[in-house]
Amino acid sequence: MSRAARRLAVGLEYDGTRYAGWQQQPGLTTIQDCLQRALSAVADQPVAVVGAGRTDAGVHAVAQVAHFDTTAERPLRGWVLGANSHLPADIAVNWLVEVDASFHARHSALARSYRYCILQRATRPAILRDRVCWLRTPLDARAMHEAAQALVGEHDFSSFRAVECQSATAMRRIDSIAVRADGPLVTIEVTANAFLHHMVRNIAGTLIEVGAGERPPRSVAETLAARDRTRAGVTAPAGGLYLWHVAYPDSRSFPELVRLPPSAMIAPA
Secondary structure, eight states, X not given: OOOOOEEEEEEEEEOGGGSSOSSOOTTSOOHHHHHHHHHHHHHTSOOOEEEXXXXXXXXXXXXXXXXXXXXXXXXXXXXHHHHHHHSOTTEEEEEEEEEOTTOOTTTTOOEEEXXXXXXXXXXXXXXXXXTSEEESSOOOHHHHHHHHGGGOEEEEOGGGSOTTOOOSOOEEEEEEEEEEEETTEEEEEEEESOOOTTHHHHHHHHHHHHHTTSSOTHHHHHHHHHTOGGGSOOOOXXXXXXXXXXXXXXXXXXXXXXXXXXXXXXXXX
């Protein structure tokens, strides 16, 4: 008699610089591909994973969540250690837990948080070259935060979606957005029920123009209302974007990671 499959949830982090995004794509190296190969090696059978967020090429994750079904019997710690032994150094599994069959990494998620990191510095970064958006121009984080509040709530975000976005609707709900300065680092943190293709990077590009004095704060509300991509700023570079957190119902508890404060990412100014 064959064993019944069980569902496992996995939490991982990755530096997305070398990858064509999360989603499996023919002929390209993706995070999903690498994770599936690693877990399949541990299970000694094919494993297919479903992720909570389809991060784009070059985008990073601090707390991506995925799930997979398997009939393989392994200790939970064995899954973690085994997967990490088969993963490249820029992808790491942090935890793995058993969940009920109704859990779905993407559909069960209530909200996702992304963080966009901008380094204001006269000289280009070396260590953080693919991990922040580098600007020589100082930004007014307070003006950026003020402008960003126009985006909170449920709206048509057509002005902030990529031209190639395939979503059937541009309606999304932003629960919160905050812009903070910590020395030379400015962070934009956005929490929403879901995101459109390039939505956070297009918002970041628009807010950067506000912070640089290139457009007034009120223009963000006007851009949102226009539902016209040409009214928003340029798409900010992928390297500054991180999938920061995925929220699930209170009934679903996953291990929390120890998160470094933003100032820990960079050397003193």
